[in-house]
Amino acid sequence: MRHPVVMGNWKLNGSKEMVTNLLTGLDAALAGVEGVDVAVAPPVMYLDLAQRLISQGNSNIILGAQNVDVNASGAYTGDISPEMLKDFGASHIIIGHSERREYHHESDEFVAQKFAFLKEHGLTPVLCIGESEAQNEAGETVAVCARQLDAVIKTQGVEALNGAIIAYEPIWAIGTGKAATAQQAQEIHAAIRAHIASFSAEVAKNVVIQYGGSVKAGNAAELFAMPDIDGALVGGAALDAEGFAAIAKAAAEAKK
Template identity: 55%
Template sequence: MRQKLVAGNWKLNGSKASIESLMGGILAGLEGMDNVAVAVCPPYVYIPMTQALVVGSRIGLGSQDIADQDAGAFTGEVSGAMLKEFGCDYAIVGHSERRAIYGEQDADTARKFAAARKYGLKPILCVGETLEEREAGITEAVVARQLDAVIALEGVEALTDGVIAYEPVWAIGTGKTASPQQAQDVHAFIRGKLATLNAAVAAKVQILYGGSVKGANAAELFAMPDIDGGLIGGASLDANEFLAICKAGN
């Protein structure tokens, strides 16, 4: 049985004071939730501070992105080796905001997935469709294309070293949430697609849902057979909300 994972993506939010308070609340509230894996992904500059706060706990640490290069003249980039040196366990790759705002292409995401694996980081591969794509009936084609870029570069077996996060772009930060069945349908499609290539990989890989998950809807979402937890945005900035989501996955 796949363990549930709840990962908080703080995006461009946080300060020393707010992170100290947030992590204090999360660490205190996780007592007894031993069946759910938990991770937080702060902005780069707060990774060392967050590492110090979670040391000795079972909370994993992740980055919100990763360079597809190892080193060199790439101003503003952060490599997998650097992230690993500061205790990161995960790296988000291909988030819809990286794709939409910064023009990241499927091939870029695939190279970042490979870079994370190279340095022993677990990539959280984000896939998902826009509202226009959903209304056009091409959700599965879009998600398949995004997955295929990684599979073509790394092979389907590489996905067991990572996590997949389905995030319908139209439900991120909008307050809209895919219904549990809508989310399940896409998760089942992803798992079914992988099963045609490697049944063992399909059975093992965690597929998270990301799209306005809250304490109030987490249990219903996580009850779906192919939803293995959540990639949490806004609700991960509130200790009580985040803990309620973790509890739903416990």
């Protein structure tokens, strides 16, 4: 049975005080919560502090990161390697986020390279896929998601998705306050799973597919009640300990 994963993408937000308060508050709010994996992806600058805070006590929070390079070392100013992330305890690495694709012109092929490099180094890729508002209105949602997935499947084999996480994030719903209805999200998740199943039913059955895009405590339970939605990749709401914990609790409750 698939295990839900709720991950907070902190994006370009943070300070030492904020990281300390957020992780301390989140750890307290999640006390006793079982049945869901909870991860956070702070800016890379704060990985050391986050690792130290998480390692205190009995925290079950998983440490992640927001990006990775496709080189292990060398003359690549400003880039971060998988081994560097591992050195600070990060295991779940977000790649292919629409903001990276748009602002940094990352192609499907480049994202697939990152996916392969993370797997090679024993890290968990959190592969973001999703369509723009124009693509959604043109009825191209499933085709866009399939193309982004196929960049991995057709170069690495569908089995490469084993142990990875897919995050479906409609771009028009990220940070806009708009969100797909639970039924709309379920239909796309089911279509994504069906596309994977066209290569391997076993991989499709087991792969975790999160939903992202204005997920909040108020709509989380309805989303997680859907059979093909396995948790969430959360943006703004992940910056509030109580609100983010409520989302995680909703995922745990829905999958009992």
